[in-house]
Amino acid sequence: NAGVTQTPKFQVLKTGQSMTLQCAQDMNHNSMYWYRQDPGMGLRLIYYSASEGTTDKGEVPNGYNVSRLNKREFSLRLESAAPSQTSVYFCASNNRGGDEKLFFGSGTQLSVL
Amino acid sequence: SQQGEEDPQALSIQEGENATMNCSYKTSINNLQWYRQNSGRGLVHLILIRSNEREKHSGRLRVTLDTSKKSSSLLITASRAADTASYFCATDRNQFYFGTGTSLTVIP
Numbered sequence: 610n611a612g613v614t615q616t617p618k619f620q621v622l623k624t625g626q627s628m629t630l631q632c633a634q635d636m637n638h639n640s641m642y643w644y645r646q647d648p649g650m651g652l653r654l655i656y657y658s659a660s661e662g663t664t665d666k667g668e669v670p671n672g673y674n675v676s677r678l679n680k681r682e683f684s685l686r687l688e689s690a691a692p693s694q695t696s697v698y699f700c701a702s703n704n705r706g707g708d709e710k711l712f713f714g715s716g717t718q719l720s721v722l
Numbered sequence: 723s724q725q726g727e728e729d730p731q732a733l734s735i736q737e738g739e740n741a742t743m744n745c746s747y748k749t750s751i752n753n754l755q756w757y758r759q760n761s762g763r764g765l766v767h768l769i770l771i772r773s774n775e776r777e778k779h780s781g782r783l784r785v786t787l788d789t790s791k792k793s794s795s796l797l798i799t800a801s802r803a804a805d806t807a808s809y810f811c812a813t814d815r816n817q818f819y820f821g822t823g824t825s826l827t828v829i830p
Contacts, residue, residue, distance in 0.1 A: 613764075642818070651810060652765075652820040667817060699764055709753060711818060713764035 611635050615700050615714035622690045622721045630685040630717050632700030638712070640705040641683035642667075643675060645696040646716075652699065658683055659705060690721040726811050726821035734827040741798040743824040745811030746791075752814045754787055756796050759808045759823070768796075768809075803830045 613634045622628055634641065639660050644652040644667075654667030658677040672694060674686045683702075687694060700714040726747040735741050745754070753772045757765040771778045771787045771794065778785045784797040798805055808823045 644820075649822060651822040654817055654819070657817060668819075701765075708770075709814065710755060710767040710770055711757070711765070711812070713766070715764045716762075 613700055613702055613712050613714040615698075615717055617717060618715065619718050620720070622687075622719065624691060624721060626690050626721075627686070627688050628690065628719075629687075630698055630700070630719075631682070632684065632714060633682045634700075634702040634712070635681065636702065636704075636712065637680070638702035638704050639680070640703050641677065642701040642703075642711070643673075643683070643685045644699045644701065645669065646699060647696050655685065655698075690719075692721045695719060695721045726813050726819060728809070728811060728821040728824045730824060731822070732825045732827075734829065735801055737801060737803055737828055737830050739801055741801050741805070741826055741828070743796050743809055743826070745794045745796070745821055747794075747811075747813045747819075747821075748792065749813075749815060750789075752816075754785075754794050755812045755814065755818075756783075756785060756794075757810045757812060757820075759810065761807075765810065798826075801826075801828045803828050 616631045642657040643655040656675040658664045661680045676684045698717045701711045703711045729744045755770045756768045759765045769780045782799045787794045810823045811821045812818045
């Protein structure tokens, strides 16, 4: 099993550019999440999708949009990247109502210049 | 912030010693989980303790939960160099809120 797959692993953007981070899971999980990790801040929830067809804001949603394309895929879009969005982004999924534990992708390191 | 707080921020011990890290949080929870992150990698689930449990064991890991004090501790016994990583607590209150982490270094 691949688990949670994120692409790309690294990306450099210029301020104002847009991009989409892709995430796919093959564990038939109902819930998916996007986090950002900054030094000294731990992980902060950007958006989550409790089930296919639903999305909700987390702690730090400003500047981001998401799409739950189907049960497997959950994408994160930066419409106009800003230097403050330089971070490491993690996608995660779990079976809400089941064993609850989160499975994480390997992360996307994003730099906005 | 709705994050938990881990304590200490950094911990350095000799191989074979025990490592204890603590997590405090602010509101009621459904469960609390601990995760490990090796440098440059994603987080890996270690153990989950539900709000009605007080202690749980898994191999060399022991987790306690005190809901009256809103705190949890993770004990790693007989540490190994391979345990070197960052450890995070995550509180489950409909969403998962992560702490800022404890960086553990185990010296061979």
